[in-house]
Amino acid sequence: MKILFNILLVFVFLIAFVPAFRRFMFWLLVGRQLIKEQKKANRQPERREGDVRVERPTSKDDSSRFKGGEYVDYEEIKD
Numbered sequence: 001m002k003i004l005f006n007i008l009l010v011f012v013f014l015i016a017f018v019p020a021f022r023r024f025m026f027w028l029l030v031g032r033q034l035i036k037e038q039k040k041a042n043r044q045p046e047r048r049e050g051d052v053r054v055e056r057p058t059s060k061d062d063s064s065r066f067k068g069g070e071y072v073d074y075e076e077i078k079d
Contacts, residue, residue: 014021
């Protein structure tokens with residue numbers, strides 16, 4: 001039990017008084033995950049806020065079908 005306490009005490013002192021160790025611990029705990037998230041965000045195609053993207057079907061069977069959109073029911077709300 002005393003050995004575990006000593007290890008924890010040394011660990012706390014290292015974090016408190018050694019800036020290089022503190023930076024390494026931060027990188028170990030947070031930095032790697034942050035780098036993964038940044039890479040994931042960079043892989044996605046860049047879109048600005050508010051952009052609209054329309055994907056059209058490429059098959060020839062759909063070319064003879066009705067070109068309009070779907071009908072959406074709505075109710076008019078009167079104040």
